[in-house]
Amino acid sequence: MTKEQVIRYLSETLSDLLDREVVLDETTRQSDVDGWDSLTTMTFMVLIENDLHVQMSIEEISRFENIGALADRILGK
Amino acid sequence: MFEELNYPFDPELLLRRRASLRRRLLAQEINWTDKRIAVLGGATTHDVVAYLELFLLRNGIRPTFYESEYGKYWEDAMFGNPELDAFSPDVVYLATGTYNIKQFPALRDSKDDVSAKLDAEYDRYEKMWDRLREKFGCVILQNNFEFPSARLLGNADGWDIHGQTRFVRELNIRFDRYAEAHGDLFINDICWQSAACGLDAWNSRKHWHLYKSPAALTLVPYISFNAANIIKALFGKNKKALVLDLDNTLWGGVIGDDGIEGIALGQDNSEGQAYSEFQRYVKRLGEMGVLLCVNSKNDEENALAGLNHPDSVLHPDDFVIIKANWNSKDGNLRDIVRTLNILPESVVFADDNPAEREIIRVGMPEVATPDLTAVEDYVRILDHNGYFETTSISQDDLHRAEMYHANILREESQHRFTDYTEYLKSLDMRAEIRRFEPLYLPRITQLTNKTNQFNLTTRRYQQQEIEQCMQDENCICLYGKLYDKFGDNGLVSVLIARCEGDVAEIELFLMSCRVLKRGFEQAMINRLIEEAKSRGVRRVRGVYLPTAKNKMVKDLYGETGFTRVESSEDRTVWEADPSAFSPLPHTIAIED
Structure with a gap:
């Protein structure tokens, strides 16, 4: 998977969770997206782990700076 | 429709589509049953509540929720707060679990020490249940405890009194005994559900430490599914x-x-x-x-x-x-x-x-x-799938198939008569119409919650409310049982009238569909009028509140000698004077 593909996947998944169109880019932070609260993050992370077959540590899930950083972690960078 | 919410559901699909499912469920134009549910949680309950909403909506119940602050189940249950008090719940759901156990046995504890810890743990719950009952008189739903993942003593953890597994088992049995003795408390059997899902998967330590989630996020829907099945059964939404x-x-x-x-x-x-x-x-x-x-x-x-x-x-x-x-x-x-x-x-x-x-x-x-x-x-x-979830088994349930058999025989015999009254006479009907008796409270409650067609006011009652009516001297509370030559139809009619001054207002009158058009409504009304007369009531008032399902009784009072005194789109009101009322004809022999 390329980083672009990961970010597209993240956008689609978050759109499903919030039931509206959300477009993310590398610089998007959680606080930039209306309705994205910590409870959304919980579900978001579970879906990422299951769909993309990655395991993220408790520490990684607890803190990520922006979507670009999250995508890098998913890609193992 | 909404096959996503059938067992076996795909938990990840539910997680992903929760918001859109909710939107589509709420957009259905159906006759919703509205209920208020207070969820008092011992962990993060956000997801439990979100899925509970989906599963209830699926069953035609539109819930509004009160959710306690994180972990504040004890404070809310024991001391309340203005918001919860004003909410006045139909159901209180105590969403607790093994993570809320304060004190497990220590290895050095004597038998008495362990016993004391068990009592202390259990008593907290019994106090909450008693308090909630006293305060809200509502149904209580209580999670029992899942087994802990770790077994310090290995297999002995299950039988040694110091084992946490043993401790959890003992607590669960105490919960069961309470539920057995109290008709208004129901156990959400998390112990069974977690086993069915797989205990290690259920007890995700990661999701506990990250989110204080009561189970792995993908398995939380099962907590809600189980709870929703009990709630829908209580409010008459079971399959038949x-x-x-x-x-x-x-x-x-x-x-x-x-x-x-x-x-x-x-x-x-x-x-x-x-x-x-x-x-x-x-x-x-x-x-x-x-x-x-x-x-x-x-x-x-x-x-x-x-x-x-x-x-x-x-x-x-x-x-x-x-x-x-x-x-x-x-x-x-x-x-x-x-x-x-x-x-x-x-x-x-x-x-x-x-x-x-x-x-x-x-x-x-x-x-x-x-x-x-x-x-x-x-x-x-x-x-x-929990289609036939049981909250109490009545005698009626155990004999239901025979009763329906008999009904089909009745229908066949009806075809042989050209005159309907002759047919009714041929049924040799006998009825018992009496004041409520404690024995029948569960059946009466069940009927108030599931009867939709012959139901003048469609008021739903909890067992405790029925009991209050029974004890209230100002209430005329009648049940009717009907027998005929094909068998016992069981307890099929309920009527509650509240007397105030010289007026008795019928706040509930219903009849099971299986005895329609048998003249039993006439017999019930006759009995009510007699009772009203003996109490010196001068006006018996009947109210009809229309719903999508009860059109068959919109003129019932008109057809049984009442006079319309008020009529609008959302209600018609009828009155009869007991002293001027001539008993309605029917063909049923009334037993004393």
Whole structure:
């Protein structure tokens, strides 16, 4: 998977969770997206782990700076 | 519709589509039952509540929620707060778990120490239940405890008094005893559910440490599903009938092609054993009061031959209706629903053939059509969907199939009469109309929650409220039981009138569909008028509150000697003067 593909996947998944169109880019932070609260993050992370077959540590899930950083972690960078 | 919410559901799909499912469920134009549910949690309850909402909406219940602050279940239950008090819940759900146990036994504890810890732990819950009952008089739903993942003592953790596993078991048994003794508390059996899902998967330490989630996020829907099944059963949303296909559903093979010797049923081979196991389960559903019917594309002769197979657990007389013909299955199913006088949403249709299921899903979307694909899974899928969740088993439940049988005989005998009154006379009806008795409170409560058609006000009651009415001297509370030559119809009518000054207002009057047009409503009203007269009541007032389902009784009071005094779109009010009331004619002998 390329980083672009990961970010597209993240956008689609978050759109499903919030039931509206959300477009993310590398610089998007959680606080930039209306309705994205910590409870959304919980579900978001579970879906990422299951769909993309990655395991993220408790520490990684607890803190990520922006979507670009999250995508890098998913890609193992 | 909303097959995503059938067991076995795909938890990840639910997680992802929760918001859009909610939107679509709420957009349905149906006759919603609104309920207020307070969730008092010992962990993060956000997801529990979100899925509970989906599963309740699926069952026609539109909930509003109060959610306690994180972990504040004890404070809310014991001391309340203005918001919760004003909320006045219909149901309080104590969503607690093993993570809320304050003190497990220590290895050095004596037997008495362990006992004291058990008492202390249990007493906290009993205090909360008693307090909630006293304050809200509502139904209480209580999670029991899941086993801890780690077993310090290995297998001995389960039997040694110091083991945490043993401790959890003991607590769960105490919860069960309380539930057994109190009709208004129900256990959400998390201990069973977590085992069914797999304990290690359930007890995700990661999701606990990250989110304080009561179970792995993908398994939280099961907590809510279980809870929703209890709630929908309490509010009369259970299924009533199971309509079964025959070939490859109740036996292996096609009896019309393979012949009676050719079908797989019985102990001779694995396939036959699997079908027998399913038949045994279905038989037990029938014994529990689920109405069993057949809907099969077969010659009737072949269908009956199969059900008379020497190894068949189910026999023709286990079924209330057998439709074996070459008509379309949706046509047959509509006939069945009409004959039983039940609503399509009360029916489960079990058929191995996906094309037949599709016909029902499209033509009768209210009917539940679980995916039955492999015979060895039939029991689990029917069972785990919770269609027939039981909150109490009444005598009526245990004899329901006989009563419906008798009804079908009545209908046949009716065709022989040209004069309806002659037919009614031929039934030799006897009735018992009396004041409420404690023995009947569960059945009376059940009827108030599930009767929709002959129900003048559609007021729903909790058992405790019924009990209060019974004890209230200002209430005239009558139940009616009807017998005839075909059998006992059971307790089928309930009437509550509240007296204030010289007026008695009928706040509830209902009758089960199975005794419609028998003159029993006249007998009930006569009895009410007598009772009112003896209390010096000068006006008996009947109110009709229209709903989508109770049109059949909109003129009931007009037809029974009452005069309309008020009429608007949302209610009509009728009155009768007991001293000027001549008893209504009927053909039922009333027992003293």
